[in-house]
Amino acid sequence: MYPNLSYLIHALTGWGPDNAFSVVQTFGLMLAVSFLASAWFLSMELKRKEREGILHPVLTTIRVGAPPSWMDVAWNGLFGFLIGFKGLYVLQHGPAFQEDPAGVILSAQGSWVGGLLGLALLGGWKGWLRLKAKGSGEEKKISVWPHQRVWDMAMIAGICGVAGSKLFSLLEDPQALIQDPVGQIFSGSGLNFLGGLILGFVGVFTYIRMKKIPGIHLLDATAPALVVGYAVGRIGCQLSGDGDWGIVHLDPVPVWWFLPDWIWSFDYPHNVLNEGVPIEGCTWKYCHRLAEPVYPTPFYETVLGGVILALLWGLRKRIHVPGVLFFLYLVLISAERFLIEFIRVNDRYDILGFQWTQSQAISVLLFLVGLGGMVWLWNRSPKGRKA
Numbered sequence: 089m090y091p092n093l094s095y096l097i098h099a100l101t102g103w104g105p106d107n108a109f110s111v112v113q114t115f116g117l118m119l120a121v122s123f124l125a126s127a128w129f130l131s132m133e134l135k136r137k138e139r140e141g142i143l144h145p146v147l148t149t150i151r152v153g154a155p156p157s158w159m160d161v162a163w164n165g166l167f168g169f170l171i172g173f174k175g176l177y178v179l180q181h182g183p184a185f186q187e188d189p190a191g192v193i194l195s196a197q198g199s200w201v202g203g204l205l206g207l208a209l210l211g212g213w214k215g216w217l218r219l220k221a222k223g224s225g226e227e228k229k230i231s232v233w234p235h236q237r238v239w240d241m242a243m244i245a246g247i248c249g250v251a252g253s254k255l256f257s258l259l260e261d262p263q264a265l266i267q268d269p270v271g272q273i274f275s276g277s278g279l280n281f282l283g284g285l286i287l288g289f290v291g292v293f294t295y296i297r298m299k300k301i302p303g304i305h306l307l308d309a310t311a312p313a314l315v316v317g318y319a320v321g322r323i324g325c326q327l328s329g330d331g332d333w334g335i336v337h338l339d340p341v342p343v344w345w346f347l348p349d350w351i352w353s354f355d356y357p358h359n360v361l362n363e364g365v366p367i368e369g370c371t372w373k374y375c376h377r378l379a380e381p382v383y384p385t386p387f388y389e390t391v392l393g394g395v396i397l398a399l400l401w402g403l404r405k406r407i408h409v410p411g412v413l414f415f416l417y418l419v420l421i422s423a424e425r426f427l428i429e430f431i432r433v434n435d436r437y438d439i440l441g442f443q444w445t446q447s448q449a450i451s452v453l454l455f456l457v458g459l460g461g462m463v464w465l466w467n468r469s470p471k472g473r474k475a
Contacts, residue, residue: 118324165211172206252287329359334383
């Protein structure tokens with residue numbers, strides 16, 4: 089396993105791990121790649137719909153040459169404070185950051201000196217631009233295409249998605265939250281995909297309503313983008329061994345199995361949690377493997393995500409009823425998550441007489457929403473009624 093980049097470089101070159109490259113965590117790296125991949129797929133789909141005349145530009149008024157507003161000054165100052173607050177703290181606590189970058193970044197700890205310095209620099213710079221500006225600028229109307237707002241949507245989806253993932257993760261273990269609320273909230277671990285999907289959707293849908301982008305067509309365009317982000321993100325879980333693995337799988341590899349043995353069951357050596365038993369002779373920072381092999385569920389989810397992506401990508405030009413592709417995505421992704429939960433490690437609750445995980449309960453609701461949405465849109469569409 090490769091808990092950080094230094095272990096991956098070691099596997100490729102033989103260089104010793106736990107060096108300066110260890111500051112780059114493989115999970116965080118693949119999470120960033122997943123956002124970029126999602127944004128790229130979304131941009132491609134929006135451009136296609138624009139070429140086909142499905143989506144159109146929106147006339148937007150901007151002010152050219154206007155001085156920064158006091159709100160701009162405040163936001164710039166806040167951004168500078170956060171950068172300084174965390175940046176100087178990271179420089180002062182390099183070993184702690186190298187050991188747990190996410191935990192340090194998401195914690196409430198920081199440098200007040202650095203924060204105030206960043207506030208003065210960035211907020212003061214924006215304020216100086218406002219004071220020296222002359223006039224109120226000139227209003228101009230420009231046409232903005234939906235694909236030109238992709239990065240805004242990606243940023244909103246990222247922020248809301250992480251918040252939703254964290255919120256739903258906290259709700260999975262309310263006892264731990266009650267015992268250590270600050271530690272649980274500001275911990276760098278614990279993310280729930282379905283929670284991120286729900287809150288990310290709310291954030292992006294609110295944004296596109298404000299920008300007058302037809303929501304139903306944007307939903308269809310996001311379906312492949314969401315799947316590719318999910319599949320790529322799970323690669324990070326598999327590479328790092330972040331605990332998002334399956335239940336113990338002790339069945340021997342069957343004679344007909346032709347794939348690598350680790351796909352059947354895996355003990356996650358050098359996992360980022362340092363969970364399990366020590367690896368004999370290992371002197372590195374991450375020297376544990378699981379005592380018993382488990383199902384490598386992140387790998388399975390990446391493969392299933394790829395299958396869903398291929399299906400949606402092949403159907404995106406064949407389904408002519410707007411919105412159906414997105415609701416089909418909900419059906420497929422919720423079914424995938426419901427099934428994979430049977431072999432994943434998660435707390436189970438008594439729900440309607442069944443022992444389900446929180447993700448399974450949410451998956452059932454999303455499946456019903458997806459199925460109902462498909463039927464409703466298909467029946468109310470002239471194209472659907474003719475089929």
